[in-house]
Amino acid sequence: MSALTVVRAVLGDPLAEPLVRELTHEYVTRYGPGGHREMARYGAEEFTPPDGLLLLLLRGDEPVAGGAYRRHADEGTAEVKRMWTAAGHRRQGFGRRVLAELEAAAREAGYRRILLTTGPRQPEARGLYLAAGYTPLFDVRAEPAPDGDPLLFEKDLLRPRPSHHPQDLAAAAAGKAPTR
Numbered sequence: 001m002s003a004l005t006v007v008r009a010v011l012g013d014p015l016a017e018p019l020v021r022e023l024t025h026e027y028v029t030r031y032g033p034g035g036h037r038e039m040a041r042y043g044a045e046e047f048t049p050p051d052g053l054l055l056l057l058l059r060g061d062e063p064v065a066g067g068a069y070r071r072h073a074d075e076g077t078a079e080v081k082r083m084w085t086a087a088g089h090r091r092q093g094f095g096r097r098v099l100a101e102l103e104a105a106a107r108e109a110g111y112r113r114i115l116l117t118t119g120p121r122q123p124e125a126r127g128l129y130l131a132a133g134y135t136p137l138f139d140v141r142a143e144p145a146p147d148g149d150p151l152l153f154e155k156d157l158l159r160p161r162p163s164h165h166p167q168d169l170a171a172a173a174a175g176k177a178p179t180r
Contacts, residue, residue: 002061004057004094005102006057006112008043009055009056010054015152016056019056019066020084023039024036027035039095042070052068052069053106054067055068065095067084068081069106075115076112078109080114080115081151085098094179100130100132102114103157105172111157112156113157115153116152117151119151120150132155133161134154135155136151136153137147
């Protein structure tokens with residue numbers, strides 16, 4: 001098995017194209033035409049330095065996961081977008097690796113806080129962000145409405161809190177309060 005490498009890229013880069021295409025397909029499958037609108041919402045310039053960044057995780061020459069951040073409303077806040085792991089490479093920790101790389105790069109770029117959203121029909125993303133120590137800005141005990149608002153998370157990049165305990169994650173996924 002080839003080693004994993006992290007590379008910087010731009011939207012439109014042929015190396016990023018398979019992941020972007022698969023992500024777009026997934027959004028459209030889960031959310032209908034709104035998936036295309038979401039993917040077109042931000043131009044490539046949003047994800048380029050100094051304010052943004054697109055990272056790809058490669059196994060050999062193959063992109064297996066990726067993600068980006070862009071400047072949010074203020075100079076100290078970044079927003080994660082376009083997180084994706086290729087379907088054939090899931091459940092290997094690649095999403096968590098990309099997220100950690102994005103956080104480190106954002107911190108190095110001077111961001112103090114990072115936000116992200118995920119759709120209500122993406123429970124695997126919700127679980128990833130909770131496990132990575134993000135604070136949910138919504139009631140984790142409430143079942144998200146399938147056509148409801150995106151689920152918002154935040155993380156302090158200078159004083160991150162610990163990741164959630166697996167029992168807490170299971171309780172949150174089941175809509176229950178933590179038992180510990």
